[in-house]
Amino acid sequence: MISRNTVWDNIDKVRGSGPVVHSITNYVVMNSTANALLSAGASPIMAHAKEELEELVILSGALVLNIGTLSPAWIESMRLGASIAAANYKPVVLDPVGAGASKLRTSTSLSLLEEGGISLVRGNASEIMALAGTGAATRGVDSCNDTSEAEKSAKTLAKKYRCIVAVSGCIDVVTDGDTVYHITGGSEYMPLVTGMGCIATAICGAHLAICEDRFAAAVSAMGCMAAAGGVAELASNGPGSFAVQFIDALHNVTENDINRLVEVRVV
Amino acid sequence: MISRNTVWDNIDKVRGSGPVVHSITNYVVMNSTANALLSAGASPIMAHAKEELEELVILSGALVLNIGTLSPAWIESMRLGASIAAANYKPVVLDPVGAGASKLRTSTSLSLLEEGGISLVRGNASEIMALAGTGAATRGVDSCNDTSEAEKSAKTLAKKYRCIVAVSGCIDVVTDGDTVYHITGGSEYMPLVTGMGCIATAICGAHLAICEDRFAAAVSAMGCMAAAGGVAELASNGPGSFAVQFIDALHNVTENDINRLVEVRVV
Amino acid sequence: MISRNTVWDNIDKVRGSGPVVHSITNYVVMNSTANALLSAGASPIMAHAKEELEELVILSGALVLNIGTLSPAWIESMRLGASIAAANYKPVVLDPVGAGASKLRTSTSLSLLEEGGISLVRGNASEIMALAGTGAATRGVDSCNDTSEAEKSAKTLAKKYRCIVAVSGCIDVVTDGDTVYHITGGSEYMPLVTGMGCIATAICGAHLAICEDRFAAAVSAMGCMAAAGGVAELASNGPGSFAVQFIDALHNVTENDINRLVEVRVV
Numbered sequence: 001m002i003s004r005n006t007v008w009d010n011i012d013k014v015r016g017s018g019p020v021v022h023s024i025t026n027y028v029v030m031n032s033t034a035n036a037l038l039s040a041g042a043s044p045i046m047a048h049a050k051e052e053l054e055e056l057v058i059l060s061g062a063l064v065l066n067i068g069t070l071s072p073a074w075i076e077s078m079r080l081g082a083s084i085a086a087a088n089y090k091p092v093v094l095d096p097v098g099a100g101a102s103k104l105r106t107s108t109s110l111s112l113l114e115e116g117g118i119s120l121v122r123g124n125a126s127e128i129m130a131l132a133g134t135g136a137a138t139r140g141v142d143s144c145n146d147t148s149e150a151e152k153s154a155k156t157l158a159k160k161y162r163c164i165v166a167v168s169g170c171i172d173v174v175t176d177g178d179t180v181y182h183i184t185g186g187s188e189y190m191p192l193v194t195g196m197g198c199i200a201t202a203i204c205g206a207h208l209a210i211c212e213d214r215f216a217a218a219v220s221a222m223g224c225m226a227a228a229g230g231v232a233e234l235a236s237n238g239p240g241s242f243a244v245q246f247i248d249a250l251h252n253v254t255e256n257d258i259n260r261l262v263e264v265r266v267v
Numbered sequence: 268m269i270s271r272n273t274v275w276d277n278i279d280k281v282r283g284s285g286p287v288v289h290s291i292t293n294y295v296v297m298n299s300t301a302n303a304l305l306s307a308g309a310s311p312i313m314a315h316a317k318e319e320l321e322e323l324v325i326l327s328g329a330l331v332l333n334i335g336t337l338s339p340a341w342i343e344s345m346r347l348g349a350s351i352a353a354a355n356y357k358p359v360v361l362d363p364v365g366a367g368a369s370k371l372r373t374s375t376s377l378s379l380l381e382e383g384g385i386s387l388v389r390g391n392a393s394e395i396m397a398l399a400g401t402g403a404a405t406r407g408v409d410s411c412n413d414t415s416e417a418e419k420s421a422k423t424l425a426k427k428y429r430c431i432v433a434v435s436g437c438i439d440v441v442t443d444g445d446t447v448y449h450i451t452g453g454s455e456y457m458p459l460v461t462g463m464g465c466i467a468t469a470i471c472g473a474h475l476a477i478c479e480d481r482f483a484a485a486v487s488a489m490g491c492m493a494a495a496g497g498v499a500e501l502a503s504n505g506p507g508s509f510a511v512q513f514i515d516a517l518h519n520v521t522e523n524d525i526n527r528l529v530e531v532r533v534v
Numbered sequence: 535m536i537s538r539n540t541v542w543d544n545i546d547k548v549r550g551s552g553p554v555v556h557s558i559t560n561y562v563v564m565n566s567t568a569n570a571l572l573s574a575g576a577s578p579i580m581a582h583a584k585e586e587l588e589e590l591v592i593l594s595g596a597l598v599l600n601i602g603t604l605s606p607a608w609i610e611s612m613r614l615g616a617s618i619a620a621a622n623y624k625p626v627v628l629d630p631v632g633a634g635a636s637k638l639r640t641s642t643s644l645s646l647l648e649e650g651g652i653s654l655v656r657g658n659a660s661e662i663m664a665l666a667g668t669g670a671a672t673r674g675v676d677s678c679n680d681t682s683e684a685e686k687s688a689k690t691l692a693k694k695y696r697c698i699v700a701v702s703g704c705i706d707v708v709t710d711g712d713t714v715y716h717i718t719g720g721s722e723y724m725p726l727v728t729g730m731g732c733i734a735t736a737i738c739g740a741h742l743a744i745c746e747d748r749f750a751a752a753v754s755a756m757g758c759m760a761a762a763g764g765v766a767e768l769a770s771n772g773p774g775s776f777a778v779q780f781i782d783a784l785h786n787v788t789e790n791d792i793n794r795l796v797e798v799r800v801v
Contacts, residue, residue, distance in 0.1 A: 046561070046562050510778075
């Protein structure tokens with residue numbers, strides 16, 4: 001049974017073991033996701049050159065693929081990275097930023113899923129719906145739709161590609177295709193800071209690196225985000241100060257904060 | 268008559284309607300401009316792949332082109348983006364970062380202007396002077412020259428390319444080639460934070476997306492920057508805290524702040 | 535004799551003369567290093583297109599090469615930039631981010647050193663050990679090893695390539711191959727913020743631009759980092775607020791702060 005204890009245990013393990021997380025990610029969020037990983041206790045690597053992917057994936061505990069600012073050369077790097085990770089039994093998280101908003105984003109995400117090796121997909125509702133074939137085009141990358149729709153799409157996607165799917169929203173949804181967990185907490189400022197979803201994906205990478213049960217890792221990573229978001233909101237006056245406080249909170253969040261600010265329940 | 272009321276009305280409209288602003292911009296400012304747009308109430312898209320430009324420009328309310336970290340492939344994307352925007356009657360803002368400092372920057376800016384479809388150019392004095400053919404080489408991208416020179420250059424440029432020109436400086440200058448507005452306010456910290464000009468350009472995109480009168484949109488965007496800068500300075504101890512407070516201020520700025528901190532007048 | 539007075543003199547000179555520092559650097563730290571340079575009083579240029587390198591290097595006071603997110607095209611730009619800088623007697627700083635973690639990073643750093651024109655290498659212990667041929671593979675780019683080992687490697691590297699070597703760590707080490715300086719100060723938050731090493735490298739560029747004695751420039755730049763880190767820590771609650779306070783501190787740091795918080799001594 002995954003619970004708030006799991007959230008705390010995994011946060012604590014990341015801090016204790018400092019997993020290396022390799023990201024092939026978008027230009028917009030490289031700085032903020034690297035800072036989030038460092039504050040959470042992980043060690044970020046950002047690299048996309050095909051010449052060095054094998055060495056870097058091998059020394060990492062997880063690989064994060066994020067399609068936020070795509071180009072053909074980066075797609076090739078992501079594919080190569082995923083195949084190296086699969087060959088070396090490293091978990092891979094995919095963030096399908098903007099899937100549904102363009103054919104390039106949808107098809108790149110789907111082909112990465114079809115080629116295999118993706119342990120976890122972390123997206124918002126419209127992105128997950130687009131990949132499950134149940135959603136209309138997204139409006140930007142920050143849109144939010146009905147949660148029950150997202151849940152159905154998440155289950156479809158998880159079953160089809162045998163992966164965990166985590167959907168960020170007012171209520172976060174995490175599923176392996178059968179069981180569904182809801183995680184609540186966080187802050188209304190989160191959608192007003194660019195890359196909070198990308199940070200969630202990177203934190204998923206850190207939790208996957210230290211936790212063999214990928215379903216538990218996905219839930220604990222989303223719980224970590226919810227706790228840090230809740231702590232940060234109390235010290236914020238807007239999205240700018242929230243972003244700063246959030247990084248502090250990833251470093252400082254306690255078991256008590258999780259118990260106070262986060263709910264984890266099986267649906 | 269454009270006034271402080273126009274500034275507030277457009278700030279309020281951006282918050283109410285959440286326009287999508289698509290940026291093909293430089294690596295340095297992607298994160299901070301995305302955060303500025305979100306805080307102002309807009310919805311940012313950052314994408315440069317030619318394969319997806321048509322879909323993304325069509326779902327956006329405005330396109331921002333920023334040449335801060337140029338390369339041949341990105342120039343091609345900007346050209347394609349501008350032509351798609353023109354064909355779909357979407358406003359385009361150009362930020363000629365560093366024009367005058369290299370032939371590549373000057374010629375790229377001028378050819379984008381010559382190909383048409385640019386609604387608004389937002390730059391600093393030396394950049395605008397370089398494009399109008401009246402300035403010497405810039406010293407970096409943060410130099411500041413005499414305002415009356417900038418005004419003359421701005422009018423020349425606006426007339427030649429039938430666009431609005433906004434020049435950031437101690438006093439901001441906005442012109443359609445005939446009428447000139449001055450906007451005062453802001454903070455002395457603004458030139459000490461990288462990308463404040465690029466943020467101004469992005470905010471121009473948001474205002475153009477919700478206001479058909481592009482002259483009014485340019486003035487209101489610069490007025491929004493001036494108000495947020497004034498609010499932020501009061502809570503800052505240096506350029507680092509100013510940057511954070513500025514993002515908060517874009518989210519929180521009120522009509523009263525504008526009346527207190529900003530002047531808008533026709534020259 | 536290099537001393538705390540040298541640190542203050544060079545900080546003051548950067549503020550007074552505003553040197554232009556051109557960086558060909560990694561995507562992760564472009565924003566934060568540009569902000570650090572601005573806060574310290576310098577004027578940053580970030581540009582990598584071969585078409586404009588000559589013009590921009592010539593108008594700069596120093597060139598920074600940082601291999602954090604490498605690709606073949608960027609390696610070519612770095613090589614071209616270094617050769618233009620050498621031909622124009624501009625100092626060049628190399629930050630061998632992640633050297634030792636991949637062959638691409640190690641060999642790119644070494645070939646830049648072999649081609650000549652590098653005035654200063656600034657790295658962490660594992661990177662310097664990898665380049666000197668004395669270290670094992672780095673674990674990520676944030677690893678820290680024994681200081682005496684680093685010192686030996688730094689001397690070897692400095693002698694071999696006739697450059698200054700600065701090694702960041704709990705105690706910073708700067709050497710010309712013969713004399714060794716230790717700089718202490720800073721904050722335990724520094725390794726928890728991405729790009730603090732890259733910022734140190736950029737500040738080295740600013741100090742090299744205003745100080746002919748490159749050994750003194752390297753020591754004063756590291757002393758500036760140590761002072762700003764010490765000031766920032768007092769106002770921080772975690773790595774997020776530390777990063778903001780650090781940028782403020784670069785702007786505000788006084789001679790008194792240096793005397794209070796930094797030690798500079800010849801070993």
